[in-house]
Amino acid sequence: MPLDEQDLVRRVVTSHDRHAFGELVRQHQSQLRYSLRQLTGWNEALADDLAQETFIRAWKSIGQFRGDSKFFTWLYRIAYNCFAAHHRGRKPEESADDEFLEQHGGTSDHSIDLHRDFAVALAQFPPQQRMALHLHLHREMTHEEIAETLDCPLGTVKSHIQRGREKLQEKLSAWRTGDGG
């Protein structure tokens, strides 16, 4: 039976319990790594590096987690900051699509194609819009929750999502006829 998340967080905050923190990592690693793959154009190595960095930052600053939001929402805020910092430091010619193509070449794993293609389609957007779209479309977070997570105005979030959906619809239209894989 999975241990209660609030109890784990309390143990980490009060007694720096590494075992409890390890349990939190185990519980959230898959979802976070998936999210970061979506944000990085399905760059697996980069996504895992960012996920690791996210958990390390979370460990350092968990004393600031006040429990008024879900732990995972707080983790996403850190993940977004890691991702945005990485994106700012990246060379301009490096695009997520290029990284993706380098990694995967012509190989095709049909079980994951849809997720991968969606990630590549997301990579056309700037980081903040990408994160807003991911949180709304994949994680079904409300506009208000996203605005809080990204620390940006509600109107910006709504605009990011509305325009982003339209662009995604065009970009992924190939999947309608089944020739997108």
Next chain:
Amino acid sequence: MNHIDSMLATIRHSEPYFDDHGFTVAVLSALPEERELPLWIKNAMMIGATAAGSAVVAWQAAGIRPEALLSQLTLDTTTVAIAALCVYAFSSAMVWVVRREIV
């Protein structure tokens, strides 16, 4: 339901689960030995240090012993200036704390 909605529904329902494969162990081994102090401890230290500093300044500037401080307090210029300094230092500490909480 339009195209993108049905596609997203498929994506949400088929999200893969990634096996740990040593990920958690790698994270735990990369954690620093010392973690940052909890925010409330930092805040308590900041306020405590400010209060203690203010008390020392007041004591030294007034040239009086602590036990005689209350009995010798008068509303002269020095006392008012020291009180204002203490209030300013304490307020600054509180503003710092509140800003840290918001961030």
